[in-house]
Amino acid sequence: MASPCDSILVYVGLDAVGDGLIKLPFVRALRSAFPQSRITWLAGKGHTVFADTLAPIVAGLIDEVVDEAGIGSRPLELLGNPLPGRAFDLIIDTQRRLLTTLIIRRIRHKRFISATAAYLLSDGKPGNTARPASSLAGQMMQLAEAAAGRPVTADFPLPRDPAVETEADRLLPSGPRYVGLAPGAGGKHKCWPLDRYIALAAGLKDAVPVFLLGPAEAEDWAGTIRAALPQALLPLQRATTLTPTLTIALGRRLAAAVANDSGTGHMLGASDIPLISLFGPTPADKFAPLTRRARIIRAQDFGGKAMEAIPPAAVEAALAQLLL
Secondary structure, three states, rough: OOOOOOOOEEEEEOOHHHHHHHHHHHHHHHHHOOOOEEEEEEEOOOOEHHHHHHHHEOOOOOOOOOOOOOOOOOOOOOOOOOOOOOOEEEEEEEEOOOOHHHHHOOEEEEEEEHHHHOOOOOOOOOOOOOOOOOOOHHHHHHHHHHHHHHOOOOOOOOOOOOHHHHHHHHHHOOOOOEEEEEOOOOOHHHOOOOHHHHHHHOOOOOOOEEOOOOHHHHHHHHHOOOOOOOEEOOHOOOOOOOHHHHHHHHHOOOOEEEOOOHHHHHHHHHHHOEEEEOOOOOOOOHHHOOOOEEEEEEEHOOOOOOHHHHHHHHHHHHHHHOOO
């Protein structure tokens, strides 16, 4: 088992919103494994959303963010310490480009963890390197396992802002049983047809359907949903401010949820609720969110690649099981 350490550096190239959400289970697992360590998140080649958009979500999990550091690209960096004046007990390199890994190893450290070259340059490995995880989230969890020297779980609680919790309580008051539906995604090709989400909501018994729509989706779909389902709630359209923190807080109030391959799906995963993730043209084994009780339904399991190949009966049956 790895020795305790006071300081940890996590190196990433950059983090867009989707990257940050995929890496969130890793952050939670790392903080759970090293509760007393000071964790520094260094974005060497670009911007990380942990410096702004997702900063409230990782408050208390990450102690310091070094944004757009300009480290990890130039061969000349091999000639010196690319981060002079800093030293860490543990460095975790989350990328796999050999030059970058060699540069990051020049930062003063006691232990170094990296999956580059099948962990050849690493001071530790996960338990089963013969079968590396296919998902990006799973690969990150393997790095956390290698750093901790034991299996890890993404169970460290996310921070809760009292103002956000109050807003979530206003939008979804306690009492009813809520089921979340997130029909949007970054591209329409990743969306299960809206009419199937509406039919799924109409068939719910003893539960209130809650549609989680972004601003663009609401413009296209809110009227259709309200006309078909007067009982449905659209809480984000009544929110004072739209933030990932609020979406996660609303997710905690759901008994279960159904989502496409989307940022909202990963936010619901971070809510630690039963979640059905629907996949078609994008690979589930790469992008599926990590959550405690999940069901992945792929169009390929029904003979197609388009989202329309997923039959409503399969989603209904999976949701019924999660609601038991």
